[in-house]
Amino acid sequence: MNIVDRRPNPKGKSLSNRQRFLARARVEVKHAVQEALRKRKVADVGHGERVAIPTRGISEPIFHHNRRTGRTDHVVPGNKEYVRGDEIPRPQGGEGGGGREGSPDGSGEDAFEFTLSKDEFLDMFFEDLELPDLVKKSLKDTNAVDLQRAGYTVTGTPSNLSIPRTMRLSMARRISLRRPKPAELEALKAQAEEARARGDEEEAERLFCEFERQERRNKIIPYIDPIDVRYRRYERVPRPNTEAVMFCLMDVSGSMTEAMKDLAKRFFMLLHVFLTRRYRHVDVVFIRHTSTAEEVDEETFFYSRETGGTVVSTALDKMLEIARARYPTDRWNIYGAQASDGDNYGADSSRCVQLLGGEVLPLCQYFAYVEVGDGMGGSLTGLTRDSDLWRAYSEVAPAHPHFAMRRVGDPAQIFSVFHELFAKGGVRA
Amino acid sequence: MPDTRADAAQLRADMPLFTGPNWDFGSLRRVYEAIEKIAFDDLGLDCYPVQIEVITSEQMLDAYASVGLPLMYRHWSFGKRFAYHETLYRKGLAGLAYEIVINSNPVICYIMEENSMTMQTLVMAHAAFGHNHFFKNNYLFRQWTDAGGILDYLIFARDYVAKCEEKYGLDAVERVLDAAHALKSHGVNRYAHRSKPNLAEERQRTEDRRAFEEATYNDLWRTVPNRNSDDRDAETREGERQQEEDHRKLGLPEENLLYFIEKRAPRLEDWQRELIRIVRNVEQYFYPQKQLQMMNEGCATFCHYEIMNRLHDRGLITEGSMLEFLHSHSSVVFQPGFDDPRFSGLNPYALGFAMMSDIKRICEDPKGEDREFFPEIAGCGDPYRVLRNAWANYRDESFVLQYLSPKVMRDFHLFQVADDASKPVLRVEAIHDELGYRKIRSALAKQYDLSRREPDVQVLDVDLKGDRCLVLGHFVHDGVLLDEKTCRSVLRYAAWLWGYGVKLLEIEAATDKVLKTYEAATDAK
Numbered sequence: 001m002n003i004v005d006r007r008p009n010p011k012g013k014s015l016s017n018r019q020r021f022l023a024r025a026r027v028e029v030k031h032a033v034q035e036a037l038r039k040r041k042v043a044d045v046g047h048g049e050r051v052a053i054p055t056r057g058i059s060e061p062i063f064h065h066n067r068r069t070g071r072t073d074h075v076v077p078g079n080k081e082y083v084r085g086d087e088i089p090r091p092q093g094g095e096g097g098g099g100r101e102g103s104p105d106g107s108g109e110d111a112f113e114f115t116l117s118k119d120e121f122l123d124m125f126f127e128d129l130e131l132p133d134l135v136k137k138s139l140k141d142t143n144a145v146d147l148q149r150a151g152y153t154v155t156g157t158p159s160n161l162s163i164p165r166t167m168r169l170s171m172a173r174r175i176s177l178r179r180p181k182p183a184e185l186e187a188l189k190a191q192a193e194e195a196r197a198r199g200d201e202e203e204a205e206r207l208f209c210e211f212e213r214q215e216r217r218n219k220i221i222p223y224i225d226p227i228d229v230r231y232r233r234y235e236r237v238p239r240p241n242t243e244a245v246m247f248c249l250m251d252v253s254g255s256m257t258e259a260m261k262d263l264a265k266r267f268f269m270l271l272h273v274f275l276t277r278r279y280r281h282v283d284v285v286f287i288r289h290t291s292t293a294e295e296v297d298e299e300t301f302f303y304s305r306e307t308g309g310t311v312v313s314t315a316l317d318k319m320l321e322i323a324r325a326r327y328p329t330d331r332w333n334i335y336g337a338q339a340s341d342g343d344n345y346g347a348d349s350s351r352c353v354q355l356l357g358g359e360v361l362p363l364c365q366y367f368a369y370v371e372v373g374d375g376m377g378g379s380l381t382g383l384t385r386d387s388d389l390w391r392a393y394s395e396v397a398p399a400h401p402h403f404a405m406r407r408v409g410d411p412a413q414i415f416s417v418f419h420e421l422f423a424k425g426g427v428r429a
Numbered sequence: 430m431p432d433t434r435a436d437a438a439q440l441r442a443d444m445p446l447f448t449g450p451n452w453d454f455g456s457l458r459r460v461y462e463a464i465e466k467i468a469f470d471d472l473g474l475d476c477y478p479v480q481i482e483v484i485t486s487e488q489m490l491d492a493y494a495s496v497g498l499p500l501m502y503r504h505w506s507f508g509k510r511f512a513y514h515e516t517l518y519r520k521g522l523a524g525l526a527y528e529i530v531i532n533s534n535p536v537i538c539y540i541m542e543e544n545s546m547t548m549q550t551l552v553m554a555h556a557a558f559g560h561n562h563f564f565k566n567n568y569l570f571r572q573w574t575d576a577g578g579i580l581d582y583l584i585f586a587r588d589y590v591a592k593c594e595e596k597y598g599l600d601a602v603e604r605v606l607d608a609a610h611a612l613k614s615h616g617v618n619r620y621a622h623r624s625k626p627n628l629a630e631e632r633q634r635t636e637d638r639r640a641f642e643e644a645t646y647n648d649l650w651r652t653v654p655n656r657n658s659d660d661r662d663a664e665t666r667e668g669e670r671q672q673e674e675d676h677r678k679l680g681l682p683e684e685n686l687l688y689f690i691e692k693r694a695p696r697l698e699d700w701q702r703e704l705i706r707i708v709r710n711v712e713q714y715f716y717p718q719k720q721l722q723m724m725n726e727g728c729a730t731f732c733h734y735e736i737m738n739r740l741h742d743r744g745l746i747t748e749g750s751m752l753e754f755l756h757s758h759s760s761v762v763f764q765p766g767f768d769d770p771r772f773s774g775l776n777p778y779a780l781g782f783a784m785m786s787d788i789k790r791i792c793e794d795p796k797g798e799d800r801e802f803f804p805e806i807a808g809c810g811d812p813y814r815v816l817r818n819a820w821a822n823y824r825d826e827s828f829v830l831q832y833l834s835p836k837v838m839r840d841f842h843l844f845q846v847a848d849d850a851s852k853p854v855l856r857v858e859a860i861h862d863e864l865g866y867r868k869i870r871s872a873l874a875k876q877y878d879l880s881r882r883e884p885d886v887q888v889l890d891v892d893l894k895g896d897r898c899l900v901l902g903h904f905v906h907d908g909v910l911l912d913e914k915t916c917r918s919v920l921r922y923a924a925w926l927w928g929y930g931v932k933l934l935e936i937e938a939a940t941d942k943v944l945k946t947y948e949a950a951t952d953a954k
Binding site for chain 1: 454457458461465478479480481482483484485487488490491494495503504505506507508509511512513515516519535539542557599603607610611612613614615764765766767768769772775841842843844845846847848849850853854855856857858859860861862864865869872873875876883884886903905906907908909910911912913914915916918919922
């Protein structure tokens, strides 16, 4: 008999099968992820998710009997009351006491449930957005920690050995324990020999004794003792990011359809993912506006409907007001994201330009504006006339490199809004 | 070595081999040796050498995913199985098996690091001896699985699939494997091969036949009118003869669908045929296990029960361990009734163990009815010889038919229900009484008969002159048809492999009447 310890074997033997499975079920998993995204809050986007997918694409059919046809006999245990000839009503669910068949391959189940890891979830999320690989990596890269010197420790790797500190302790110990220096020993020996040469046996004997004692002491008290050894200690500290606040501005007037809002939500989510990787703490402020603007919670922001006109400047006003009151620029990095279908009250556009160029942009690290369309493509690609807001913002754009504007018809176009933001590796405070 | 000295001391003093729940490699070895002595000397088991491998729970999940084999080619369905088991396990809905044992030579026995020492003892008795003896001795395993070669074959299979993926792309390989998996339960040989015709023997046979005809020649036969020449025209006859000839050449009818496709499908490439062959061979390896599940588990359970009791009798395990063992043993052989929410069919551990324990009882202490039912073994006094014979020469179906005793039927309260889809109610046909014993026994045996459990699908014909359509037939017994939805999807896979259309006829076995026809066209490759 042979006993083998397999525990140290590399893990994740099934990983490539899992990837194949996910690739196979891609359509279904993606659908489930979209569904999950709809339910999720903007700030929750970076977690794993338990998803249930329909078995359609991943079924493994084999020939098997249809249990609702023909005549079969079942022998089952646990008879309590029946005698020969008794009639039993057919159990619902069809299988006359035959029991349930093995589950992962059976046809009985209609949804297959499993858990996606955080990375897999984000992959699915990013897939739609067509992010460049480099960006994906920097987004998923969570090791944003620095090593910082933090004193000394008695354990560590040789490469971290602190020689000055070790020698200092060693010296202190040698002095306090009165370890003889080599020169003193030499001198003692010389004295003893000199005494012997003089013929002063008694003195020589005493000195030799002393010499031996000192020499023993020299051996007993080591030059460097393990208790002297010190290593440099490092602490892992999160990169000293300051805090960021993200303002989500959205037009919720009647002209915004659900599809547009969904696009807008993706846009906000992406910015949020980006910010959470850069900053330790991200606040999100939701401001919705019609002809007036108000700060609301996320639920209301995305899902409640309002009617009314559209005055965009009210939202910018609100944002300035909140920023000044709660988010002083010396502590907070301010990011703005605005989504709208481009409608604005005619006379308001000039005021928007003033506000944005004169006050909002100087305050912000970055401000992105997306004009969402209904996803039909053509209507957004320049064939139609520019919207009021688009024309107004176009005036501001050239003077401010940290202002990005883009028209978006489907999720794949969202990323291009942030192109510069990601390309530069982010705008740092 | 300090270890052996400790061993000797412990054996001398008749002290327990271990105390407390923690295990270490020294005690594993000590316990293994104690079990080995009992297994060989008392039970007369005959085993392959054993390799015990300690694994973590995550590795156990890996092993689950690759259908219990230590290595497997890559395919998404294994990933699906892993995700499924992982989710169940993480949710706490399902525990993991304590062991997995692989029928190879040497037998590989996985044990989990989380098990207590008592569980490791149980697992070794169960898997390393019980299953091991069964693997080595049962006739189906001896006939169908090459224990010495399976691991090497799996290495070959994994590497070959990987090479194909590299060369032809993941998708192309996946398509073939998906399609082959759909037909895999019809990709096994159920009977041993015909021996290959030998030229000299064939010649001899023809010669003998000619000599016989010459010796018995009677001119009178020539004058007897030939039935065929009278009522059928020559063309039909020629057609029939031709068809028979074609069938003979193609080896039809053939029930191993994958084999037929591998050898005959006109549009497959060589590597695709090799992939089909791999699926076929792996499935063939599992073919005996499907027919032996109850006996295999019963044998292992019976062995561990006997061994643990003997260990306890000899003071080699503590009372505490014995109680822990009994607790887990009784949950393993627990059989919920049909109306219990936990019921999911007959528990193979429970039935196998009960039947084997009862054989032991019949051999040692038979009652009157046992003498009537089992005259040849009742009171013979050597239960292990009888059991070893049963383990070697029976499969689930024949074992039930031969050895299911009235007492076991009474203990299980077995009853037979007839489920006729055309009637609104089920009818109790037999219960555990004098009139019912034999009926229940044969009905239960039928339930274990693989050829009844799995649909009987065969290749009937290939339309060689027309559109090359492959004709499959499902022989319907007792009116049980195929499940329509899965049947259609499987046929699509079959059509893809075949390269041309595939037709499936549902044929009533008793009357040869065609009940239903499915057709699947192939899409362009």
